[in-house]
Amino acid sequence: MRSDAKKNYDHVLAVARAAVTEGGPDVSMRDIARQAGVGLATLLRHFPTREALFEALLRASLDRLTQRADELEASRKPDEALLSWLSEWVAFALGHRGAVAMMATAHANPDSALYAACAAVHAASARLLLRAQTDGVARADITGDDLFGLMCGLGWLVDLPPFAPRADHLLHILASAILIEPAAGSGRIEATRP
Amino acid sequence: MRSDAKKNYDHVLAVARAAVTEGGPDVSMRDIARQAGVGLATLLRHFPTREALFEALLRASLDRLTQRADELEASRKPDEALLSWLSEWVAFALGHRGAVAMMATAHANPDSALYAACAAVHAASARLLLRAQTDGVARADITGDDLFGLMCGLGWLVDLPPFAPRADHLLHILASAILIEPAAGSGRIEATRP
DNA sequence: ACCTGAACACCGTTCAAGT
DNA sequence: ACCTGAACACCGTTCAAGT
Numbered sequence: 332m333r334s335d336a337k338k339n340y341d342h343v344l345a346v347a348r349a350a351v352t353e354g355g356p357d358v359s360m361r362d363i364a365r366q367a368g369v370g371l372a373t374l375l376r377h378f379p380t381r382e383a384l385f386e387a388l389l390r391a392s393l394d395r396l397t398q399r400a401d402e403l404e405a406s407r408k409p410d411e412a413l414l415s416w417l418s419e420w421v422a423f424a425l426g427h428r429g430a431v432a433m434m435a436t437a438h439a440n441p442d443s444a445l446y447a448a449c450a451a452v453h454a455a456s457a458r459l460l461l462r463a464q465t466d467g468v469a470r471a472d473i474t475g476d477d478l479f480g481l482m483c484g485l486g487w488l489v490d491l492p493p494f495a496p497r498a499d500h501l502l503h504i505l506a507s508a509i510l511i512e513p514a515a516g517s518g519r520i521e522a523t524r525p
Numbered sequence: 526m527r528s529d530a531k532k533n534y535d536h537v538l539a540v541a542r543a544a545v546t547e548g549g550p551d552v553s554m555r556d557i558a559r560q561a562g563v564g565l566a567t568l569l570r571h572f573p574t575r576e577a578l579f580e581a582l583l584r585a586s587l588d589r590l591t592q593r594a595d596e597l598e599a600s601r602k603p604d605e606a607l608l609s610w611l612s613e614w615v616a617f618a619l620g621h622r623g624a625v626a627m628m629a630t631a632h633a634n635p636d637s638a639l640y641a642a643c644a645a646v647h648a649a650s651a652r653l654l655l656r657a658q659t660d661g662v663a664r665a666d667i668t669g670d671d672l673f674g675l676m677c678g679l680g681w682l683v684d685l686p687p688f689a690p691r692a693d694h695l696l697h698i699l700a701s702a703i704l705i706e707p708a709a710g711s712g713r714i715e716a717t718r719p
Numbered sequence: 720a721c722c723t724g725a726a727c728a729c730c731g732t733t734c735a736a737g738t
Numbered sequence: 739a740c741c742t743g744a745a746c747a748c749c750g751t752t753c754a755a756g757t
Binding site: 529530533563564565566567570 | 720722
């Protein structure tokens with residue numbers, strides 16, 4: 332990319348971020364182009380779809396998020412790590428309106444610009460889940476897909492203003508479905524032997 | 526309403542149902558009007574918004590759904606009733622693409638045509654939840670709003686094709702967060718006495 | 720009463736033409 | 739290489755004019 336184009340790109344992206352923050356995830360591409368003082372066709376050449384634009388807007392946050400999964404895995408007990416991971420996810424959802432809904436639809440579509448990011452979040456979730464399951468502190472009958480789905484459902488929900496205040500509580504309710512309460516079998520009794 | 530207008534209304538509604546089933550919840554109102562052989566302005570006079578159209582399309586199903594809550598309350602044990610209610614809700618979500626998402630946004634907006642329907646589902650949910658809580662088989666720290674929210678999150682999720690096949694399993698995972706497992710305290714031991 | 724065509728202000732897509 | 743205006747086919751809203 333030429334340096335003047337790069338500068339243009341950065342400017343457009345900054346304006347887009349402000350426009351999305353201000354007007355919500357459905358601001359028209361035309362509006363963004365207008366606010367950036369650039370032709371609509373130019374905006375669409377940089378970001379052919381809304382998803383491509385969001386991918387660029389979310390990249391840094393998503394990188395930080397998935398990196399956080401590594402840190403949690405290295406520094407925390409399996410159950411604590413998984414719980415904190417869910418908490419980080421909810422914080423991400425609350426901080427980026429519309430992002431979760433977009434990711435939920437993108438995760439099954441390899442052509443989406445957000446596909447790779449979804450796969451990374453999915454993989455991180457599955458890894459933390461498997462670790463907790465191996466340790467016996469998470470339900471064994473939940474798959475990585477299930478967890479990713481539940482995370483999307485929760486993230487989408489708390490994205491709705493009426494439910495945002497209950498985000499933390501709803502997160503703990505969901506966590507209680509995934510994590511096995513220590514009270515139930517802390518003595519490591521084999522559950523169902525015939 | 527004049528009888529010819531009534532006939533027109535019914536015809537438009539039938540065509541709209543087919544169009545939504547065929548083309549998804551975002552079919553253009555123009556398309557529906559075209560398929561019904563009626564002016565766009567006429568369609569919009571009957572249904573000023575997409576929500577008004579959906580309210581008419583969903584009314585029978587929603588009535589059946591909330592009525593089902595009464596039946597469950599009368600015929601089943603509190604925990605079974607609540608679990609079955611969640612199951613009915615998921616079936617509703619799977620049967621009416623886009624409905625849950627619309628209801629989730631409508632439930633906090635008294636001006637929405639779907640507001641009353643949302644309130645009815647919310648009330649039914651809260652009633653079944655309270656009954657289960659009183660009986661000690663549901664977590665006490667969940668509110669009716671929480672339950673309605675979780676139901677919306679789950680309903681929205683299973684509306685996405687990749688997650689639909691796991692609907693029943695996801696439902697049971699969520700239920701395990703709400704219902705108290707009999708194994709944990711079937712002997713009615715007071716949980717935390719200092 | 721009930722319906723409608725048409726004008727309106729929008730949207731994202733596409734491409735030939737400019738620098 | 740990079741940008742752009744303009745044409746295009748769409749959308750929902752609105753209203754004066756028809757039966």
